[in-house]
Amino acid sequence: MTLEEFMSSEFHKVPDVAKFAALGRNTVYAAVNKGELKARRYGNTLRIRTGDALEWLGIELPGGNGAAERQGQYVGSQT
Numbered sequence: 001m002t003l004e005e006f007m008s009s010e011f012h013k014v015p016d017v018a019k020f021a022a023l024g025r026n027t028v029y030a031a032v033n034k035g036e037l038k039a040r041r042y043g044n045t046l047r048i049r050t051g052d053a054l055e056w057l058g059i060e061l062p063g064g065n066g067a068a069e070r071q072g073q074y075v076g077s078q079t
Contacts, residue, residue, distance in 0.1 A: 001019055006020045007050055012050060013047065014048065017048050021053075037053070
C-alpha cells in the first residue's frame with residue numbers, strides 16, 4: 001500500500017495499518033494497548049486515524065493532518 005493510498009482514508013482498521021507499516025497485526029494491537037498508538041473503538045472495531053498512524057510510524061507531513069476529533073472512545077492506556 002502506498003502513502004497516497006493510505007492517506008486516501010481518514011480512518012483505518014488495524015490490519016490496514018499493519019499492512020501499510022509492514023508489521024504484524026499483533027504489533028499494532030500491542031501499540032494501541034500500551035497507549036503508543038491512539039485508536040478509537042466503534043462497536044467491536046478499532047479505528048485508527050491516518051494522522052495518528054503516520055505519527056506513530058514517524059512519518060511527518062507538511063502542514064499536519066488537520067483532522068478534526070471524532071466521536072468514539074479511545075482505547076489503550078490514555079488518560
